[in-house]
Amino acid sequence: MKPTNKERSVTKTYLPHQQRVIEEQDDLSRRIFKLECFTATEIFSRLPHVDRNMLIKQLDTMKAYELILRARIARF
Incomplete structure (x- = not known):
């Protein structure tokens, strides 16, 4: 199982721009989850x-962008 971004942050020190990418991916992941949940609601269907x-x-x-961020993070 791959480590989460938070686990990566604990085990390695990142440069400021790398940390911003990690935080951006975390935020984007949460927004993706929220939008996916919304698309399953009655409100969305109406x-x-x-x-x-x-x-x-x-x-x-958003999912495509997240994949790009994940690929960038994997190279850190």
Whole structure:
């Protein structure tokens, strides 16, 4: 199992810009989770089709961005 960003922070000292990337990925991961939870609600299902589509595209883009951040973090 891969270490979490918090576990990485405990075991290694990061440069300030690296720490910012780690924190950004942590924050993005939480926002992805919240949006995924929202997409499973009744409120989401009642939104106009165009709004649901935009939120799903937003979620997909957030996930792609998170993958990039994770790849960058893996290189630290």
